[in-house]
Amino acid sequence: MSRATDRDLRLLREAVELSRSCPPSRTAFSVGALVVAADGTVLADGYSRRDDPHDHAEEAALxxxxxxxxxxxxxxxxxxxxxxxxxxxxxxxxxxxxxGTPIPRVVFAWREPDLFVDCEGAELLRAAGREVVEVPGLAPLVREVNAHLLGPR
Incomplete structure (x- = not known):
């Protein structure tokens, strides 16, 4: 299993911060995404519902x-x-x-819980030969952003 680098952690934290810009929704997660070149240049960013009420973060960035x-x-x-x-x-x-892109590597913090759908994104990406790095240590930050969907703890 691939491990996250210091750069991965920094950029994933940036994606989490971007998720705080999402217009609130009771029926969708607030997510942030970045597409970053090999040299560290941010090529694009996106967050849920940025341009359209149905936009997902990755969709907006891509x-x-x-x-x-x-x-x-x-x-x-x-x-x-x-x-x-x-x-x-x-x-x-x-x-x-x-x-649909040649992007070889995906890094994420929190596995999508089955609140809305049963997600198999990580498995499908790996099966297609993409490197997938999960950073569960940052998942609490993502849960915090989405606390309105999770109910009382």
Missing amino acids: RALAADDPRLATATLYSSLEPCSTRASRPRSCTALIL
Whole structure:
């Protein structure tokens, strides 16, 4: 299993901070995402519901990039939440959108709980040969951002 680097932790924290910009929703998670080039340059960012009430963070970030952008072949996608594998509001899941690019590596903090759907994003990405790094140590920050969906503890 791949381990997170110090740079991964810093950029994943940035994605979590970006999730705090999400318009509130009682029916969707607040998520932040970054697409980062191999040299550390942030190529695009996104957060849930940024441009449209149905936007997911990864979707918003990927929309800003051409699918044939050569930098994607060595890029990493950082998402505060595991990329979704099922969508009710759009035809393609975030996992499918990622698999439609050459992005070889995905780093996320929190596995999507089965609150809305049963998510298999990490497994599908790995099965397709993508490197997936889970950083559960940062999951409490993502749960904090989404506390309104989780109810009393």
